[in-house]
Amino acid sequence: MKKTFLVFSFMVIGIFLLGLIYSDPYGSRTVTSSDNSVNPVVQQNDEIVKFVDDMNGANDTTALRIRGWKPKRGPLSGPAGTSPNWFQGNSTVFNAFEGPATGYVAANFNGVTGTNTIDLWLISPNVNGAAGDTISFYSRSPDASTFPDSIRVYWASNGDTVPGSGSFVELGKFKVSTAGWVESRYILPTAGATGRFAINYRVAGGGPSGLNSDFIGVDLIRLLGPAAAPVVCSYTWANQVSGTTALLYSVKTVSNLVGWAAGAGAVVRRTTDGGVTWGNGNPNPGVITGDIYNIEALDANTAYVTTSPGATFIYKTTNGGTTWVQVYTIAGGFINTIKMVSATNGYAFGDVLAGNWLMLKTTDGGSTWTSLATIAGTGDGRNNCLQITGNNMWFGTGQNTVLRSTNLGVNWTVATVTGITGQITGIQFNSATVGIVGGATMSKSLDGGATWALLAASGTGTISGIEGSGNDFWYVRGTTIYRSTDLGASWTLSHTQTAAQNDISLVTDANTCMVGWTAGATGTITKMTGNPVGINDPVSQIPSAYSLMQNYPNPFNPTTNITFALPTAGNVELKIYDITGKEVASLVNTYVNAGTHSVTFDAASYASGIYIYKITAGTFVDSKKMVLIK
Structure with a gap:
């Protein structure tokens, strides 16, 4: 009798504990901890995003339907269980791939009762799909889950919304990852101007009493078109008359028509006609004092300059240089470079002051500046040596190091640049990983600036400015300008000026080719213009390699x-x-x-x-x- 009572007691306790585990209808059956780190937003790799739902808002069935989704049960589904067929992500199981912690759509074993088959369909809104387009989404189950959750992917070119109908063509199926978020991609076999794709959570022997289902999450769902056809550009250079003989330290390209340059003696030059004429950008001198080592501009009217004659200053104009206003100063400092990332947000970096790098930010268009971060250091920075791309920041110093942040200046690391023994005088990253720095020599990084390796460069003298986009890089070295079309593997001479050039600034023009200026000694300014070459026409520039x-x-x-x-x-x-x-x-x-x-x-x-x-x-x-x- 006692033995029977003990067995019965253990059964009751077991059922009670099992009930605690499964009491959350939106939970998981796996009692384990998952990696809850949120991933950065995925780069698109130049693919055309034809449809995207990042799932960062509400993802209950009502909200999904409002956005055009069709959350439905398939023909094989058993009776409805305690959870809806699709529901908001549960951060106690795992966090979203990107965005808010619960910013994904989920389904689980409670979608049906008993040991029934789970057959839950998430049918997309209408999309204009072309043959060859790619369905992309991220999915996962809890880490180390032993339940074989699986997903199938379908395409209906006619926009059908009936799960399991003959209109839906199966593109593939897979077992859901139990080791973090994984991207899945499927190619559309046919076109459909109002087509729909479907993500189907299907498991035989599912349900709370089955052995094959647990919990799945789906995030960042996209339909991607192929990357745009590569544009081949032919580039030409032309020397221009700046209207000054002053030494120009810095140049800023805004567009094909608008450019600014600045230098010794508070000289500022500005063009609004592509460099046909360069006018005086500081016609009422007296406000700006000292040599201008860096200039930044948003458009033909708004620009910023920095000087450091003892104290360091930032000046701003909003009327094309007619008047300048001092917006920041600090005694003993030396600001090297200013970068605006929008009309309101910007950054200014300078030499070490009182044991810390001078790092400033503005959130009101440069009218006021405050400290960005307190980062201890020694030495000095370099003019025009700050780059900001997305959340990534790189700052070159005079001590052959690069300061690097991946979260817009919240945290910093310092990397010594192998191959350069002195100053970093030019820096350019064409992506979050691939970058080149220059000084007396040149080095390249393939990991976002964490490590560097010596890179062969042409010419002699100091490399004083680097620009680039895609596979193309340009740099100025003395009177010469060089270009690489293969990420720095080889270089060809593009242009020779009459005097040494100190800076280069390029932007992407409306025709998708690069355009911009260099500036240097004795007021010299050179413009580079790019023009697309027809796809069936030989490119005028002879390639350097097969x-x-x-x-x-x-x-x-x-x-x-x-x-x-x-x-x-x-x-x-x-x-x-x-x-x-x-x-x-x-x-x-x-x-x-x-x-x-x-x-x-x-x-x-x-x-x-x-x-x-x-x-x-x-x-x-x-x-x-x-x-x-x-």
Whole structure:
């Protein structure tokens, strides 16, 4: 009798504890801790975002329906359980991939009763999908969950909203990650101007009494079009008349038409016609004192300069330089550079003052400045050596180090630049990871500035300014300007000025090419202008190396363009093979001049599948894959 009572007691306690575990209808069956760190917003890698729902708002079924989603039960679903078919993310299970901690949509084992099949559909709003577009989303289950939750992905080009109907084509299925958030991507096989895709949580033997279901989260759901066709640009340089012979330390490009330059003796020059004429940007002298080592501008009217004749100052104009107003000063300081990231927010960095780097911020358009952070240091900074991209900040110093922050100045690390023994006089990051710094030599980082390696550079003297975008970098060194089209692997001479240049400033023009100015000694100013080159026309600038580029578009139906570059003329073969290695087409088999060329492949008579294109040009051989989807 006692034994029976003890067994019964343990059963009651077990059921009670199990009830505590499963009492939350929106919870997980896995008793474990998950990594609750929130990820940074995902970069788009130049893909066209045709639809996005970051799930950062309300995600109950009512809110989802308001946004056009169709949360439904599929034909295989068992009776409804204690949780809705989709619900707001639960931060006690794990945090969202990005955004607020509960900013994701979830479903769990309580979606049905007993051991029934879970068949929950999250059908998207209408989207304009093209064949080859990509469905992308992030999903996960709790860390170390032993339950095999799974997701299927569907596409209905006609915009059907009935789960399991014949209109929905299954694109794939997978077991949900139990080791953090993972991105899944599926390619649309057909176009649909009002199509819908569906994320289907389906588990046989699910429910609170089953062995196969637990908890899933879905976040940052997107439909991505292929990256825009790469624009090939041809660049020209032209010396301009600045109207001054003063030494110019800094230049700022606002647009193809608007530019500012500044230098010794409080000289400021401004153009609003692309450099055809440069006017006086400080026609009423007396307010600005000292040499101007850095200039920043938002437009043709609003600009900022800094001088340091004993104390350090920031001045601002809102009327094109007609009048300047002192907006900041501190005794003993030396501000090296100012960067505005918007019309209201900006930063100014300078030499160490009283044991700490001088780091300032403004949130009112530069009218007032306050301390950004207290970061101990020694030494000095360098003019024009601050870059801000997103949440990333880099600041070059005179002690061959780069200060780096990934959260807009809240926290900082310091990296010694291998390969440079003195001052950092130029800095440029073309992405959050790839950057180049210059001084007496040049170094490159591939990890956001954490580590550096010596990089070969052309010319002699100090590298005093670096700019870039994509795979392109430019730098000024003495009287010469160099360009790289391969992230610094090789350099070619772009232009030679009559006097040494101190700074370079480039922006992306409306035609997607770069444009801007350099400025330097004796008032010299040079403008670079970029113009797109037709895709089927040879590029006027001879490439420095052989290359075979990824076809565009890819996937494709039925035509795609294949681009290749030749540094020297010669015989070229460009052939197409199927996945078995059988040659199916010969696109080029002739003598081709040096340059960049593009060929169109028409696959109208070929079956869907993976194809390989291969180029042979002298000793250069390369091949790539492409996907034909009909």
